[in-house]
Amino acid sequence: MEPLLCFPDPLPAELALALERAGYPWKAVARVEHADADEPEDGWSGAVVCATGDAQAAFALSRALRAREVPLRPVLLVIDTAHLAELELREDHFDDFVVLPAHPDEIGARLAHLFWRTGRGLRPELIEHGPLVLNLETYQAAVAGRVLDLTYMEYELLRFLAARPGKVFTRETLLSRVWGYEYYGGARTVDVHVRRLRAKMGEEHAHLIETVRSVGYRFGQGGWAP
Amino acid sequence: MEPLLCFPDPLPAELALALERAGYPWKAVARVEHADADEPEDGWSGAVVCATGDAQAAFALSRALRAREVPLRPVLLVIDTAHLAELELREDHFDDFVVLPAHPDEIGARLAHLFWRTGRGLRPELIEHGPLVLNLETYQAAVAGRVLDLTYMEYELLRFLAARPGKVFTRETLLSRVWGYEYYGGARTVDVHVRRLRAKMGEEHAHLIETVRSVGYRFGQGGWAP
DNA sequence: CGGTGTGTAAACGGCGTGTGAACCCGTCAA
């Protein structure tokens, strides 16, 4: 079995112990960039990302793993209770999570369940809303059957919005969750990317992304969600 | 939202608290057979099966739920560390599990992640009073099922009033709390916005915002049962 | 060096918003 990608290096003893005990091979990386550099020839079998230390880096890593051409699965996020709220709006960056402190066997059980699930291919790889279809595997988007030639950031933005149809997001939220850094000057950046997306979707589907004046943007005219 | 099927009855206090806190409606059943008998017309939205008591019955229930013609999803299994090993070979009977004791928010986070995975999204945050429904996520308002096209300030004002039904607010208070600045000239501003709101709600629902002469405005009538 | 992807600056335009004034209506005193 290929090793699990683990972060950070050194791995907290509690985690290392649990992995040994469950019998999973693993390899810890100290920095986000090493996830690619240290990757074995046959790839990682999955990832265990621990956010109890540098949460910022951990979230960045899990996001990067899912932004790959073929997203890495499964990703198990390790957090403490203080970070429970951070999970919101990051649902697509991990497949399961575990809250420390935890019984070593719990981590083993979660990994077992994850591998069982991914083996069955239970994961939905499509996001479909109205005429829009996003293929999470191939990184492609299509509207009314026509494939869109989206750039990286355009795809990321569209995927984020379409994964939560109806919900309104401020530019600040989009900047921090899609771009991944804190608000840092240009809120106009979001506007321009929305405009480019609308242009590529075509006149007749531009309304799929709606403007909520003085607030932000949302995907889909929220046909009333009760 | 349809209630979650919960087992057993009564539910452990720790679980009941977590469900309330996360805002999920739920209904506990005492025996396995009741899962069918007590099922609401629109079905269960999922299940939370607790195995800390009668583990035998709990596992039987989760298996029965998945053996249905249309298997019930998601199923969240609640266990203690003693039952971790029992999960093996039961992988297909549940979608996720939680080990007690756990932080109440962990249970909420797991449910949120499960509902996101199964494509139903989170339950929207709603303010509901009589015929009026405010969706805080989509920035939408509806009266008697009809969606209102409100502007930003109209929505903010209505949300402020509807969040505290029955309570009367002076124009000065509204200006400072909704608009955010100190009283600074125009109290007429509030009147005009109230009028626009009443107009958009329609003749038959205009009374939802009441005028309290010489004082201010309030949402809903004072004679309301809290 | 050309091409593409991405972020920033600036001009434009629509409409949300605040304001003043006219209108309406209940209350109260003469």
Add this chain to the structure above:
DNA sequence: TTGACGGGTTCACACGCCGTTTACACACCG
């Protein structure tokens, strides 16, 4: 009964915010 008065409602209009749009600068990669 009537006129004055206080306060709420309604209307119309102009200002300015905010999103759109266009153009450009820069980084990255072949």
